[in-house]
Amino acid sequence: MSKFSDWFNKRFPAREFIRASMTQYYAPKNFNILYYAGSLLLLMIVLQLLSGFLLMAHYVATSQDAFNSVQGIMYDTKWGWLIRYMHVDGVSLIFILLYAHMLRGILYGSFREPRELLWIIGYLIYIMMMGEAFLGYVLPFGNLSYWAGQVITSILHAIPFIGPQLTMLARGGPGIGTATLQRFLALHVVLWFLIIAALIVMHLVALHQVGSNNPDGIEIKEHKRPDGIPLDGIPFHPYYTVKDFFGVGVWLTIFAAIILYAPTMHGIFLEKNTFFRANPMVSLPDVTPPWYLAPYYAMLRAIPNKYWGIGLMGLAIVLPFSLPWLDRNPVRSSRYRPWYRTMIIIMGITFLVLVWVGEQPPLPKYFLIERLGAAIYIGFYVLLPIVSSIEPTRAVPERVTR
Amino acid sequence: MRKVWIGLLVAILFAGNVSLARAVTLTAPQYVFNKATVREGTLLFMDHCSACHSIHSLRYERLETDLGMPKAQIIKSIMLSSNANFLEGMRPTMTQADAKAWFGIAAPDLSHIVRAEGQRWVYTYLTSFYWDPKRPSGWNNRVVPAVAMPDVLAPWEGIYSKNGQVLHRGRLTPAAYHRKVADIVAFLRYTSDPSYFKRHNLGPYVLGSLIILSLLAYLLKRNYWRDVHK
Numbered sequence: 001m002s003k004f005s006d007w008f009n010k011r012f013p014a015r016e017f018i019r020a021s022m023t024q025y026y027a028p029k030n031f032n033i034l035y036y037a038g039s040l041l042l043l044m045i046v047l048q049l050l051s052g053f054l055l056m057a058h059y060v061a062t063s064q065d066a067f068n069s070v071q072g073i074m075y076d077t078k079w080g081w082l083i084r085y086m087h088v089d090g091v092s093l094i095f096i097l098l099y100a101h102m103l104r105g106i107l108y109g110s111f112r113e114p115r116e117l118l119w120i121i122g123y124l125i126y127i128m129m130m131g132e133a134f135l136g137y138v139l140p141f142g143n144l145s146y147w148a149g150q151v152i153t154s155i156l157h158a159i160p161f162i163g164p165q166l167t168m169l170a171r172g173g174p175g176i177g178t179a180t181l182q183r184f185l186a187l188h189v190v191l192w193f194l195i196i197a198a199l200i201v202m203h204l205v206a207l208h209q210v211g212s213n214n215p216d217g218i219e220i221k222e223h224k225r226p227d228g229i230p231l232d233g234i235p236f237h238p239y240y241t242v243k244d245f246f247g248v249g250v251w252l253t254i255f256a257a258i259i260l261y262a263p264t265m266h267g268i269f270l271e272k273n274t275f276f277r278a279n280p281m282v283s284l285p286d287v288t289p290p291w292y293l294a295p296y297y298a299m300l301r302a303i304p305n306k307y308w309g310i311g312l313m314g315l316a317i318v319l320p321f322s323l324p325w326l327d328r329n330p331v332r333s334s335r336y337r338p339w340y341r342t343m344i345i346i347m348g349i350t351f352l353v354l355v356w357v358g359e360q361p362p363l364p365k366y367f368l369i370e371r372l373g374a375a376i377y378i379g380f381y382v383l384l385p386i387v388s389s390i391e392p393t394r395a396v397p398e399r400v401t402r
Numbered sequence: 403m404r405k406v407w408i409g410l411l412v413a414i415l416f417a418g419n420v421s422l423a424r425a426v427t428l429t430a431p432q433y434v435f436n437k438a439t440v441r442e443g444t445l446l447f448m449d450h451c452s453a454c455h456s457i458h459s460l461r462y463e464r465l466e467t468d469l470g471m472p473k474a475q476i477i478k479s480i481m482l483s484s485n486a487n488f489l490e491g492m493r494p495t496m497t498q499a500d501a502k503a504w505f506g507i508a509a510p511d512l513s514h515i516v517r518a519e520g521q522r523w524v525y526t527y528l529t530s531f532y533w534d535p536k537r538p539s540g541w542n543n544r545v546v547p548a549v550a551m552p553d554v555l556a557p558w559e560g561i562y563s564k565n566g567q568v569l570h571r572g573r574l575t576p577a578a579y580h581r582k583v584a585d586i587v588a589f590l591r592y593t594s595d596p597s598y599f600k601r602h603n604l605g606p607y608v609l610g611s612l613i614i615l616s617l618l619a620y621l622l623k624r625n626y627w628r629d630v631h632k
Contacts, residue, residue, distance in 0.1 A: 029630050071513070074597070075459045081597035234630055242623045249616030256612055260605040263595075264517070275518035275594070402631075 018237075021208055026233030027240055028214035030400040034104035036247035037097045039240075043248055044094045045200065049193075051087040056189060059139065061181040066141035067277045085263040085270075086255075091133050092269040093255060095292035098126055106323070106344060109332025110213040116324035118206040123320050125199045130293060132196060135188040137290065139181060144271055146278035147287045149176045149184075158310045175280070216400050217333025223399060232400045286361040294358025295351055299377065301362055302370040312374060319381045326381060329388040331396055339391035343380060350376040426530065426544050428522035431584035435591065437469050437599065443589025444469070446582060448480050450554050451512070454501060457492035459513035460593045468596055505539070505550045516587070517594040525587045528555065529580065532564045558582060 009015045058077055060069040073080035102122070105111055111119035138149040153176070156166045172179025211221065220230040234240075264270035268291055273284055289297045300313040327340075334341040354373040360366050433439050444465060462481055465471045471480075476488070483493040491513075498508045516524055527545040531553035534542035542564070543549040553559065559579045560572030572579060592598060 071459045074595075075464075076461070081595075081601075238626055239630065242619070242626045246616060246619035246623045249612060249619045253609060253612040253616060256608050257605075260601045260608060263601075272518055272520065275514040 022237035022241070023235050025208065025236045026220070026230050027212045027236050028220045028230075028232055028400055029234045029239075030214050030216065030232070030402060031212075031240070031243075032215050034100055034107070036244065036251070037101040037104065039244040040247060040251050041094065041097045041101060042200070043251070044090055044097065045196075048087060048090050048094070051083050051090065052189065054083045055087055056185075059185075061139070061185045062178045063141060063176075063181060063278070064178070066139065066181055070140040081263075082259065085259045087136075089255070089258050089263060089265070089269050091136070092265070092290070092292065093258075094129065095133075098129065099292075102126065102320075103344075103348065105213075107334050107341075108213055108215050109217045109327065109334070111324045112213075112217075112327060112332045113324065114210045115206075115213060118203065118210060119324055120321055121199055121203045121206055125196060125203060127317065128192065128196045128199065132188060132192050133290070133292070135184045135192060138176075138184050139188065140274060141181065141278045142274035143276040143278050143282065143284060144273035144287065146176055146280065147284050148289065149180060151287050153180075155310055158307055176278075213332065214400055215333060216335060216397060217331065218396060218398075218400065220400065288359050288361075291355055291359060294356075295354035295373075295377075296358075298354045298358035298370045299374040301358075302367070302374040312378075316374070316377055319378070322381065323384075326384040327388045328385055329391065329393065331393045333396075336394040336396050337388075337391055338394070339387055343383065343387065346376065347380045350380075426526060428520070428526045428545075429529075430522050431525035431587045432580070433584040433588050435588055435598075439585055439588045440592045441469050441471060443585035443587070443592075444471070444480065446586050447589050448482060451586070452480075452482060452492065453495045454505075454509035454551075455512045456494045456509075457513050457593050458511045459491060460596060461491055462486065462488045464596055468592075468599060505552075507550045509551070512590060512593065514594050516591045521587050521591050524590060525583060528583045528586065529559075531556070531559070532562050532566075533569055534564065555579075555583070 005015075055073065058069060058073045058080065060066060070084070073084050077083070105119060105122070134148070134152055138145045149171075153167050153170045156170055157163045159166055168174065170180075170183075171177075172183050214220065220232040223231045225231055258265065258269070271290070276282075288294065296313050296316055299316050300309045303309040303312055329337060329340070331337055334344055350373050353369065354377070357366050357369045357373065462476055465476050465480065466473050473488070481488065483495045486493050494509065496509070501508045523545065527543060530544040531541055532544065533540060536542075537548065539550070539552040541549065541552045543551075553561075556570075556572065558572050558574045559576075560568055561570035563569055574582065
């Protein structure tokens, strides 16, 4: 090492840090395609920060000018369309990655002891992301923004005793207006984002404490070489850095293809009603949330009573926190647990159906699907402790499989 | 298991189609989306629509930079409003006050109409006017019942009764008329998203470079991982 490097490292532990978290951090060698999601999420958050910073340089947070300023970005700002499409499509792509990342955790039992806290921090990031997405969604002040803001803040109204005051506080007044946009912007850009960033750091610290799980759900630290290095582990750098670099290439190709050829994704990533100016006089026949929040909305509607509906939605959102304690099987990975795997497949399909039904207008013909979906969703968590303690398991290998 | 998957997929697709069914079936306009079509549509829009409708978000200047229209032509045949400015958004010739007095409502700005309603909607709306003596203007529309806008394209389309009878033949054949409307829709599609041509021009270069980058990254990864897979 050069003299400067020695001087520097005496005062700042860069070399130690790189060793501990990259070149001498051992990860299992059998990661599959689902393991790309983590590093891609990190990339996407950075891209959101970048595009968001550029958007904010042109955005005006007043009810009078917000819509026009966003259209100004789309029509008049140089490369403004690219910045906005990056930011808008980036949200949907982040949620696709978040769902892949969580599915991976559920499939291979990555939430199990000793990774409970890792799972809880990760799930907190997901919940914060839902809030961040909602806050950002209101800012362009299209008609959908206005009514979504109205509907979501009115959920706070259902909180006992302090509900009305809390709604008032969230909106900055009795209705959605300039005060709402300004506090939503402050939350979206400063407080919420900083909390998410802090949680991501905690997620990584917790990961490096317990080490990565893998598709076989077995602990690589149980089989070590005499020098203490796991037999099935490979250093994160260079192996996973080059592998993730390939993942980044493919992902950016997909991202660019969406931005350049289908930026609204046929109204799924950027909805039609966002192209009308916010108008309190024109209520939308059906305010549906973006696709990534739709399952919870479908469950909210499954019960025609506001308080019970909100209760069910809240329960659906917090239940995954309990996963580490609901699963009682000594085997982690669904690869060796056919019953658990079947439950996950049914749950996955149910979630997709709930995404779809949550986007439909509130018609009685969808009630049955919404209720059935909600019942299966809750049923998964009710059945898990029972099924996991009685289900037959296949033989788990000693070492990771290729 | 595969049968179950296919069954579910079919069920979802089918249910999706049912939910989209409306009172009026929306038909898609037939046109080739390129700069020539949009230029054609721009002129038609200026002749027939711009008296009342603005395109607030799009500056006249963009017709020169995006579509390659000569500035002289834009000033002569497109900037018809007396207070139009080459560097500002497209204005209607009629004032809002006049519009309210004459039609009961100000004509909406059409900058984002195709993004907001979809081009099928705009096309079907423009081809769904019928003669209705009960309305103050004499016009009604199947897509927007009790519409305030009169059928300004009637001289070309002809006049139809509610059940589709020809009351008065237009100057154009139905096929020629539908092509004309499709061109106007193409123009409105462009105004809804003027980045279209730029995005599509960039596409092959951006995707090409990223695919090459991914290929190189894959080769690098394979080389590094050779000793893991031995």
